[in-house]
Amino acid sequence: MFSSGIRLIYPSGPTEAGLRVVYYCYGSAHSSIVCAAIHLGRLKEERPSARDIIRLADFDATDTWSIGTLFFKGVDDLGYPVYTLGLGPRRHRALQSVASLLTVPGFGGSPILFAEALPQIGWLARLGGAMSRRYGQVSFGRSLSARAIARHCADLRRFVRTVREAERRAAIDAPTPVLS
Amino acid sequence: MPREDRRQENRRDERPRRITFRLFYDHGVGLGALLTAALDVGRLPADRPWEEQAVRDLLIGRRPSAAVSVMEGPRGCAYWCGLGASAPVVVRAWRYFLQFSLFPQETAVFLPVPTPGARRWIRAERAWRRRPEGADLAAREAIRYVQFWHQAHLSVWPD
Numbered sequence: 001m002f003s004s005g006i007r008l009i010y011p012s013g014p015t016e017a018g019l020r021v022v023y024y025c026y027g028s029a030h031s032s033i034v035c036a037a038i039h040l041g042r043l044k045e046e047r048p049s050a051r052d053i054i055r056l057a058d059f060d061a062t063d064t065w066s067i068g069t070l071f072f073k074g075v076d077d078l079g080y081p082v083y084t085l086g087l088g089p090r091r092h093r094a095l096q097s098v099a100s101l102l103t104v105p106g107f108g109g110s111p112i113l114f115a116e117a118l119p120q121i122g123w124l125a126r127l128g129g130a131m132s133r134r135y136g137q138v139s140f141g142r143s144l145s146a147r148a149i150a151r152h153c154a155d156l157r158r159f160v161r162t163v164r165e166a167e168r169r170a171a172i173d174a175p176t177p178v179l180s
Numbered sequence: 181m182p183r184e185d186r187r188q189e190n191r192r193d194e195r196p197r198r199i200t201f202r203l204f205y206d207h208g209v210g211l212g213a214l215l216t217a218a219l220d221v222g223r224l225p226a227d228r229p230w231e232e233q234a235v236r237d238l239l240i241g242r243r244p245s246a247a248v249s250v251m252e253g254p255r256g257c258a259y260w261c262g263l264g265a266s267a268p269v270v271v272r273a274w275r276y277f278l279q280f281s282l283f284p285q286e287t288a289v290f291l292p293v294p295t296p297g298a299r300r301w302i303r304a305e306r307a308w309r310r311r312p313e314g315a316d317l318a319a320r321e322a323i324r325y326v327q328f329w330h331q332a333h334l335s336v337w338p339d
Contacts, residue, residue: 013282069273085273086269100261101278103248104248106282108283
């Protein structure tokens with residue numbers, strides 16, 4: 001399942017009912033935000049414009065120091081909470097460390113579905129994101145990134161559908177929502 | 181037992197219990213974190229010089245890892261891992277995920293272990309990572325920098 005950028009982790013110890021969905025990328029500012037918005041039905045248009053994306057309250061809004069912060073985004077129609085997470089430049093290694101903590105005996109809690117959002121957007125969107133968040137060229141970088149993401153929206157929707165499918169499959173083992 | 185002694189004994193019982201979940205990490209491959217965890221659980225002595233053979237025995241069969249590994253000893257168990265440059269990001273994320281777990285936040289500590297910047301230490305870490313014989317070099321260097329691990333072990337308190 002990890003080859004598709006989706007990984008379901010069952011915490012060690014007593015498992016609670018429910019499921020948590022975490023979209024992760026570099027800084028939790030662009031790709032994961034748009035994926036979470038699609039997942040939660042906040043970006044309903046089939047072909048959203050760059051302006052629709054910029055209008056998302058949390059688009060291009062995080063700072064570098066907050067990389068590693070887990071942001072709660074809402075509860076989806078299945079009743080499961082959705083989060084976004086930035087893991088920085090070495091995200092695969094960082095995810096390995098984060099996931100290994102969940103497998104410490106007695107950790108408990110509900111299963112967590114990690115979905116990597118960054119590969120779903122093109123290099124232009126990444127460049128725009130870096131210009132805005134890293135190099136301070138906010139207005140140019142933000143609009144470049146939003147326009148590039150709008151062009152990749154079909155790919156993002158396809159990816160979110162795959163995540164929803166994985167979520168439904170995982171929900172068979174975890175029928176009761178965490179929050180409702 | 182005289183009354184004063186009994187009072188002191190009671191006071192000792194009132195002391196907070198030991199932090200239950202201790203995870204040592206370093207900014208390298210995890211060798212420093214492993215040694216400090218071994219010190220913490222009593223696999224390596226805190227009150228006398230370390231023997232190279234004992235350190236080598238500890239390292240053989242263990243591989244450096246970004247994943248959390250357990251170290252068990254006479255004083256319980258502790259965890260260790262090497263986070264490299266991702267350490268600040270991972271530690272912040274750990275705290276958030278801990279919120280979902282059965283461990284209360286106050287019973288878990290993530291303890292940074294400083295590692296020497298010397299080239300020979302980095303070479304020792306690399307040797308340990310690459311081949312099993314690297315444990316010899318790593319054990320020699322671990323003893324050379326033993327004050328680092330004792331210092332890190334002194335800082336086991338809630339952050």
